[in-house]
Amino acid sequence: MTDEGEIPEDHPRYQSLLTRHRIEEGVEKGITSKQGLIAEGRGESFDYLLGEETIPSADEAERAAAAQLLLAEHAVLSVNGNVAALVPGEIVELAEATGADIEVNLFNRTDERMQAIADHLREHGAETVKGLTADARIPGLEHERGKVDEDGIYAADVVLVPLEDGDRAEALAEMGKTELVIDLNPLSRSPRTTAIPIIDNLIRAVPNMTAYARDLADASREELKTIVTEFDREKALEDAENAIRDIED
Amino acid sequence: MTDEGEIPEDHPRYQSLLTRHRIEEGVEKGITSKQGLIAEGRGESFDYLLGEETIPSADEAERAAAAQLLLAEHAVLSVNGNVAALVPGEIVELAEATGADIEVNLFNRTDERMQAIADHLREHGAETVKGLTADARIPGLEHERGKVDEDGIYAADVVLVPLEDGDRAEALAEMGKTELVIDLNPLSRSPRTTAIPIIDNLIRAVPNMTAYARDLADASREELKTIVTEFDREKALEDAENAIRDIED
Numbered sequence: 001m002t003d004e005g006e007i008p009e010d011h012p013r014y015q016s017l018l019t020r021h022r023i024e025e026g027v028e029k030g031i032t033s034k035q036g037l038i039a040e041g042r043g044e045s046f047d048y049l050l051g052e053e054t055i056p057s058a059d060e061a062e063r064a065a066a067a068q069l070l071l072a073e074h075a076v077l078s079v080n081g082n083v084a085a086l087v088p089g090e091i092v093e094l095a096e097a098t099g100a101d102i103e104v105n106l107f108n109r110t111d112e113r114m115q116a117i118a119d120h121l122r123e124h125g126a127e128t129v130k131g132l133t134a135d136a137r138i139p140g141l142e143h144e145r146g147k148v149d150e151d152g153i154y155a156a157d158v159v160l161v162p163l164e165d166g167d168r169a170e171a172l173a174e175m176g177k178t179e180l181v182i183d184l185n186p187l188s189r190s191p192r193t194t195a196i197p198i199i200d201n202l203i204r205a206v207p208n209m210t211a212y213a214r215d216l217a218d219a220s221r222e223e224l225k226t227i228v229t230e231f232d233r234e235k236a237l238e239d240a241e242n243a244i245r246d247i248e249d
Numbered sequence: 250m251t252d253e254g255e256i257p258e259d260h261p262r263y264q265s266l267l268t269r270h271r272i273e274e275g276v277e278k279g280i281t282s283k284q285g286l287i288a289e290g291r292g293e294s295f296d297y298l299l300g301e302e303t304i305p306s307a308d309e310a311e312r313a314a315a316a317q318l319l320l321a322e323h324a325v326l327s328v329n330g331n332v333a334a335l336v337p338g339e340i341v342e343l344a345e346a347t348g349a350d351i352e353v354n355l356f357n358r359t360d361e362r363m364q365a366i367a368d369h370l371r372e373h374g375a376e377t378v379k380g381l382t383a384d385a386r387i388p389g390l391e392h393e394r395g396k397v398d399e400d401g402i403y404a405a406d407v408v409l410v411p412l413e414d415g416d417r418a419e420a421l422a423e424m425g426k427t428e429l430v431i432d433l434n435p436l437s438r439s440p441r442t443t444a445i446p447i448i449d450n451l452i453r454a455v456p457n458m459t460a461y462a463r464d465l466a467d468a469s470r471e472e473l474k475t476i477v478t479e480f481d482r483e484k485a486l487e488d489a490e491n492a493i494r495d496i497e498d
Contacts, residue, residue, distance in 0.1 A: 027283055034276055034286055041290020045434070049298075049493075185294070244298075245494035 015052065019086060019203060026085025030116045033108060036081045039163065046184035047201050049244040054208060057232075057239035058200040064231035065160070065180040065196045066098065066212035067224040072158035072178075075100035076130070080107065083162045083202060084117040088124035090206040095126070097213035100160070103152040104131035107165060109144050140171045162202055166190045182206075186240035197233055199240035264301065268335060268452060275334025279365045282357060285330045288412065295433035296450050298493040303457060306481075306488035307449040313480035314409070314429040314445045315347065315461035316473040321407035321427075324349035325379070329356065332411045332451060333366040337373035339455040344375070346462035349409070352401040353380035356414060358393050389420045411451055415439045431455075435489035446482055448489035 007017045023040055026032030032040075054062070069075045077091055077100050084091075084104070095102050104117050118129040130152035138146040138153070145168065148154045153172070161169050162182040166189035173179055173193060181194040182205050191197030198205050216224060256266045272289055275281030281289075303311070318324045326340055326349050333340075333353070344351050353366045367378040379401035387395040387402070394417065397403045402421070410418050411431040415438035422428055422442060430443040431454050440446030447454050465473060 023287075024283070034273070037283055037286035038272070038290035038293065041287035041292070042294045043290070044287065045291045045294030048434075048436075185297075187297075 015201075015203060022086050023082075026081065029085075029120060030113060031081050031120055032085045033081050033113070035107065036085070039082060043163075043184045043201065046244065050184070050199070050240065051243065052201070054200050054204045055239060055243050057236040058198060058205070059208065060231060061196055061198040061233075061236050062200065062205055062208045063212045063216075064228050065198055066209045067216055067219075067227040068158055068178060068180060068196060069094075069098035069100055069160065069209070070213060070216055070219070071221065071224045071228065072098075072100070072156075074156050075158040075160070076103050076153050076156040077101070077160045078103055078105045078153060078162070079117065079121065079131075080105060080163060080165070081113060081117060084120050087202050087206045088120055088126075090203075090210065092121065092125040094160075094206055094210045094213065097210045097217070100158075101152055101156070102126055102129055103149055104129060105148065105153065105168075107145065107168075109147065138168070138171045138175065140174060141168060146171070161190065161194075162206075169194060186237050186244065192237065195233065196228075196231060197237055197240075199236065264450075264452060271335050272331075275330065278334075278369060279362060280330050280369055281334045282330050282362070284356065285334070288331060292412075292433045292450065295493065299433065299448070299489065300492065301450070303449050303453050304488060304492050306485040307447060307454070308457065309480060310445055310447040310482075310485050311449070311454055311457045312461045312465075313477050314447055315458045316465055316468075316476040317407055317427060317429060317445060318343075318347035318349055318409065318458075319462060319465055319468070320470060320473050320477065321347075321349070321405075323405050324407040324409070325352050325402050325405040326350070326409045327352055327354045327402060327411070328366065328370065328380075329354060329412060329414070330362060330366060333369050336451050336455045337369055339452075339459065341370065341374040343409075343455055343459045343462065346459045346466075349407075350401055350405070351375055351378055352398055353378060354397065354402065354417075356394065356417075358396065387417070387420045387424065389423060390417060395420070410439065410443075411455075418443060435486050435493065441486065444482065445477075445480060446486055446489075448485065 004021055023032055077095055079102055104114055114132055121129050130149040133149045134147040136148050136150035136154035138148055153159055158178045159172055160180045169190035179194045180196045181190045182198040182202055183191045186199045253270055272281055326344055328351055353363055363381055370378050379398040382398045383396040385397050385399035385403035387397055402408055407427045408421055409429045418439035428443045429445045430439045431447040431451055432440045435448045
């Protein structure tokens with residue numbers, strides 16, 4: 001495997017090469033699962049149809065999500081295998097810029113993968129990684145799937161849930177939490193039911209949210225609330241669907 | 250892993266469960282690669298957008314492809330890791346129904362995977378599996394990628410190339426071969442440049458081609474030629490693109 005630093009940033013396929021490199025590293029480290037690889041492929045297709053760019057309404061969603069994270073009493077960024085593999089350093093920076101916690105939560109939870117992911121995040125600068133204590137449960141999910149930290153996702157008022165997991169997104173919403181969902185498929189269940197659907201590639205969305213969080217660091221709560229209120233979730237979903245439908249070769 | 254026979258055929262997600270089961274088995278047997286898992290995900294997204302059904306123009310493409318295989322002097326079905334994992338028995342049946350050869354050809358060729366795939370196909374009834382001799386080269390492809398059997402793909406006049414591999418599809422077309430491409434993305438290079446693009450899921454397309462080949466077993470060459478000539482590739486690509494664009498949740 002090549003070193004990430006060897007991929008020239010001005011390469012026309014930089015984003016794709018970087019993604020491929022990080023996914024390969026994720027597999028080697030036991031972070032990325034088989035299901036994660038298939039999910040990556042699903043995302044690639046939708047990103048291809050979106051034009052592999054952050055569409056304007058996704059940019060607005062990322063700004064609103066940054067504002068929502070700054071407004072939170074206790075925000076948590078939920079991290080699964082693909083998030084850890086694809087944007088480990090970027091998630092740590094977003095946590096720092098917003099004061100959010102990082103918590104690992106897996107669809108197929110094993111101690112080995114939990115540990116590998118926590119280690120990988122720490123190598124990328126994370127100081128505290130939650131999710132390993134697992135001393136609370138999300139109601140309505142089966143035992144293993146529902147495990148969370150009591151002082152993490154269980155207590156959070158705002159949770160960023162990147163990537164597809166419809167059941168969990170729904171169960172968290174039923175607990176009254178405000179959810180921010182990053183998903184490349186605007187038709188899938190979790191973005192359609194969330195407060196702020198972010199239809200964009202993780203690798204573009206997370207750094208952009210961090211940039212907005214830094215821009216808004218000195219904004220008043222009123223300003224932040226206005227940004228969140230003015231965000232139009234229906235329009236964002238519709239724009240993303242239109243972008244997918246109107247693709248030309 | 251559950252046994253395939255344990256998946257009830259009337260289950261609403263039968264096709265999806267069967268696909269998942271076969272992919273898992275492919276990984277266990279060393280047939281399915283990391284790239285194959287990602288490609289499977291890409292296919293899933295396009296299939297979702299197509300409505301997970303064989304659209305009428307894909308059905309016509311499958312009939313024309315069956316006719317083209319029956320017309321061939323020497324047809325070869327090219328098999329990669331995902332084809333072997335997803336439709337091993339179905340490919341053997343198609344070969345039998347059309348008199349075509351089966352040849353393994355991999356994007357990332359290793360002796361271990363070649364052997365595992367050939368074994369898997371033989372377990373599913375294949376008598377002769379080509380591709381292991383590799384005594385000829387497709388001009389214009391790098392050494393490993395261009396390896397084929399001289400009495401297989403190299404000598405063939407008609408080749409079925411399921412799943413994405415734009416470079417190879419192009420190089421085969423330049424050798425003057427008639428290509429039939431199965432790919433779920435109507436915008437990707439190989440279906441757009443092929444004689445008969447089949448925009449459908451392998452798991453539906455291959456058995457349907459076999460059924461048509463059996464129906465047409467007694468057809469005259471004139472009838473078969475008419476079926477091929479009347480097939481409208483531009484319309485098939487356009488229909489598939491429209492199906493993808495018009496999806497409703």
